[in-house]
Every structure is written in C-alpha cells, then in structure tokens.
Amino acid sequence: MVAHYDENLLSDMLPVYYTRLFPQNIFCRWLACGNSPQPLSNRELSFTLADDVYIRYLSISNQKEFQALLQKKCPYKLDIGAVYNNKPSISRHDAVVLARELVFDIDLTDYDEVRTCCQEAKVCDKCWKFMVIACEIIHTSLKDDFGFQNILWVFSGRRGIHCWVSDFEARTLDSPGRGAIADYLCLIIGGDNQNKKVHLGVDNLHSSIRRSIGIIDKYFDEVMLDQEFIGTPERLQKLLKMIPDETLRDIVENNLTKMPQSSLERWKSFVNIYDTYLRENGNAIRKIKYLLEEIKIQYCYPRLDVNVTKGFNHLLKSPFSIHPKTGKVSVVFKPNNARNMKLDEIPTIYTLLDDSSPDNVQHQNNMRSAVKIFQEVVFSLEKAEAMRRRNDANTTLEF
Ligand SMILES: [Zn+2]
Structure with a gap:
C-alpha cells in the first residue's frame, strides 16, 4: 500500500504508463482533427516536467515522434494548446492561431461558497454531483442550442471536468464568438460580496x-x-x-x-x-x-471559468494525462454516465501499474472503457471531417 500516491515513483512509472497505457495513436488522431485546417505538427503541446519545469511550443508530426518525445522528457503533465499557421515555436512572433477546440473548464473550487461537504482541493462523491449537473446542462446546450456534435468530456484529474468541442465550426470560432457562447452559458454573476448572483427579470424565461x-x-x-x-x-x-x-x-x-x-x-x-x-x-x-x-x-448551476472558454491560447490539460498530485488519470467519460462515476473508481497510475493492488482489475477495465469512449469520439470526428471536406469539394465543383 505504500506504493500508493508516492510522487517520487512517478519518474519510474510514467514512461511505462505512456508506452503501455496512454492511447497514443488515437490521441494523435484526435489532435490532428483529420489534418484540418493544418497538419498535426502545427499544434502546440506543452509539458510540465518533474520540479515544475514548464516547456511550451512543443510539437509532433506523428505517433512515433510523440512516443520519442514522451520517453525523452517524461512529462508529469501534458497540456494542449492551439493550432498555428506554422510549426509552433517560441521564436516565431508572426505565428497566428488558426484553430482551437472550444473548451470549458469547471472546477469544484469555484463552488466553495455553496458546497458544504468539502472545500478547496478536497472533493467527494457528494460534491461530484455539482459536476454531474454542470455536464448535463452544458452538454445539452451545446447540442440543442448550438448544434455541436463532437463533444469530449474529460475528468480533470482532481476536482473538476473539462469539455472539448471539436466540430469544425467550434474549432475555427473567433474570440467574440467564443465570448458570446461563454456569456450565454453564464448565469451566476458577481463576486464574494454579492449575496444574490442570479437575476432572471420578469419576462418569460428563455x-x-x-x-x-x-x-x-x-x-x-x-x-x-x-x-x-x-x-x-x-x-x-x-x-x-x-x-x-x-x-x-x-x-x-x-x-x-x-x-x-x-x-x-x-x-x-x-x-x-x-x-x-x-x-x-x-x-x-x-x-x-x-x-x-x-x-x-x-x-x-455550472460555474464556468469563462477565461478558459474565451481565450484561444489557454493551454488545457490533456485527456489521459496523469494528475501529479493524485496520480489519477484524466479519463474520458460519457456525459450520460457522469452520475454513475465514483471518484475512487477512477484509475490511477499506481493502481494500473501495480498488479497486487486490490483496485487493479477494476481500474484496468475502467481505463479500457475510457479509451473506447475516446475512440468513438475520434472516429465520429474523422467521419464528420471527411464529410465536410467532400461537401466543400462539391461546392467548389459547382462553381
Ligand atoms: Zn464533497
């Protein structure tokens, strides 16, 4: 049991995790979005290394390069940035962001004024229900109000959830467009000193x-x-x-x-x-x-970190990255299954790589299901992307 939650073990375990369990192939395909509008190599990745050394503007052209980079740097955390007009580089000041998933970041620390079971970094299955509600409300709105189809939900690794919308229209949305969606989804307004933070007026409700x-x-x-x-x-x-x-x-x-x-x-x-x-x-x-x-x-109601949604350049933790403090995997989940998720059933790097752990089998299974859900989302993204290109080609031909 000593092996659990010992951060010092990460540098030995992470290379094994990246090679054996991290879904590298499907991850690269997700990031490439069918090489649209730019190839995978124009996407920024950033790594946080042991001792909090932070490297930005990394990029990869294929899975082989990704595996080599993971083995060389052994990142404690992986973040994903935008897609540029060129290969990302710290020295390129003329770089332009061409695409970026529309992202949402919901963190339980933003619920500290209402949740009473836990505070700050703590989280339990009771306050997880706030995430279940947030996920259902945002997912339904993204589908029904905005017509988005390709929506990926990811456990953030500790006390929150992330949402990545990969539809082409979402990825290429400009800043005002992102701001408008964030504002549309934001109903709770005001700082600590404001007692009443929701004002719906007197007209019929939207x-x-x-x-x-x-x-x-x-x-x-x-x-x-x-x-x-x-x-x-x-x-x-x-x-x-x-x-x-x-x-x-x-x-x-x-x-x-x-x-x-x-x-x-x-x-x-x-x-x-x-x-x-x-x-x-x-x-x-x-x-x-x-x-x-x-x-x-x-x-x-969901409390969103709107700056994450509004910005193009906000780096966000990658799916299947390990949270260095908890060892938990940022698993992908189905929004309609969020309410059945139990925090201690989320796989950790320690239980996954330790055959003798009592949670090993269950966590292995949960990891496999998470990868499968990820695959389904990526396949449907590639299909939508192929269809969009075909339609674009047909429209061009008609001219
Ligand atoms: Zn709690």
Whole structure:
C-alpha cells in the first residue's frame, strides 16, 4: 500500500504508463482533427516536467515522434494548446492561431461558497454531483442550442471536468464568438460580496434556462440533502439574503428558524410560504417572480471559468494525462454516465501499474472503457471531417 500516491515513483512509472497505457495513436488522431485546417505538427503541446519545469511550443508530426518525445522528457503533465499557421515555436512572433477546440473548464473550487461537504482541493462523491449537473446542462446546450456534435468530456484529474468541442465550426470560432457562447452559458454573476448572483427579470424565461432548471430539478432534493444548504443559522442567513422582498424575508426567517434543521424540510416550507405570499401579494411579483429558480441556479448551476472558454491560447490539460498530485488519470467519460462515476473508481497510475493492488482489475477495465469512449469520439470526428471536406469539394465543383 505504500506504493500508493508516492510522487517520487512517478519518474519510474510514467514512461511505462505512456508506452503501455496512454492511447497514443488515437490521441494523435484526435489532435490532428483529420489534418484540418493544418497538419498535426502545427499544434502546440506543452509539458510540465518533474520540479515544475514548464516547456511550451512543443510539437509532433506523428505517433512515433510523440512516443520519442514522451520517453525523452517524461512529462508529469501534458497540456494542449492551439493550432498555428506554422510549426509552433517560441521564436516565431508572426505565428497566428488558426484553430482551437472550444473548451470549458469547471472546477469544484469555484463552488466553495455553496458546497458544504468539502472545500478547496478536497472533493467527494457528494460534491461530484455539482459536476454531474454542470455536464448535463452544458452538454445539452451545446447540442440543442448550438448544434455541436463532437463533444469530449474529460475528468480533470482532481476536482473538476473539462469539455472539448471539436466540430469544425467550434474549432475555427473567433474570440467574440467564443465570448458570446461563454456569456450565454453564464448565469451566476458577481463576486464574494454579492449575496444574490442570479437575476432572471420578469419576462418569460428563455427556453434554455427552463431546460437547465429542469435538469437541476432532477437532482435538487438529493443535493439539498447532501449539502444541507440551509441547515445551520449561518447558511439560512445566506438564503435570506437572496430574498429581495423584506416582508417575505421576515416571514421566511420567522418560520424557518423555528423548524428542525433539515434543509430539505426547510426548503419545502420555504416554497409553500413563497407560493402563498405571491398569491396574496400580486404586486410583489416584479421583485420575486423567479425567486425559486434564481436560488436553485445559484446553488446548482455550472460555474464556468469563462477565461478558459474565451481565450484561444489557454493551454488545457490533456485527456489521459496523469494528475501529479493524485496520480489519477484524466479519463474520458460519457456525459450520460457522469452520475454513475465514483471518484475512487477512477484509475490511477499506481493502481494500473501495480498488479497486487486490490483496485487493479477494476481500474484496468475502467481505463479500457475510457479509451473506447475516446475512440468513438475520434472516429465520429474523422467521419464528420471527411464529410465536410467532400461537401466543400462539391461546392467548389459547382462553381
Ligand atoms: Zn464533497
């Protein structure tokens, strides 16, 4: 058991992991996106070596070169950058970014003001549910609102998830386009000092917001039980501060403080009080029409790192990279399976390479499934890319 989570072992284990388990071939094909709009060699990779030495502007032309580079440098972490008009190089100041997946980064540390089970780097299966909700909301929106098809979901290695959209339209999207999508998906606004961070106004709700609330509703009671959002006087105060109508706030405070501290029971009472109040005070509607929805969103809606989505040059951790602190593999997963994922079932480099580990067999299987999901996404990307090229060629012929 000593072998677990010992960072000093990484330099011996990583070369074995890269050779035997890292899906190099499929990884290179994913990065090349059918060599469109530029060959694989124009894509930036960056490595973090032992002792935090960081090398940018690496590139590879094929799997053979990739394997050689991995063996030579033994990176502790792999990051992926953009595709340039030339081979990436530190000295080329005229380099232009031509493509980059549209990416999303969701990290549980951004949920610290709402999650109560863990803080900072800690994560458990209870707070993982926030990631499940985020994944379902973003995935549905990317497909239904934007029509994207090629969407890859990856566990970040510690306490979050990444999403990579590889459709050609997404990869070649300009900065304002990326910004618009990020803003569209961003409903929680305001810093630590702002008590109420969601304002939905009084007009009819946009269908995508309704759909997101529908997704939150599937998990809301469960998350309320897990997190006990209003189970202490302090947490109840946070809820009260989200109520803009003073009279309603006082009624809620009076009633809920007298109740037992079960958050779910308190929430149900709150909903009843709110409904009755709204029925009896029609003029309050301007302030509190969507109060319940706003509170649910503030508790559960995805908190995105929008700068990662907006930027072209933001490097993001590669799928199947190892997290140097946890040893966990950044596995690819299916969005509809996120809710069944258990954190201790995510393979680690230590369990994968240690036959005597009790988790070895299960982690090997989970690693194989993750590679298979990755393959499916890459095959469908290559198919879409071939079709797009054929259509482009036909359009050109018609002229
Ligand atoms: Zn937790």
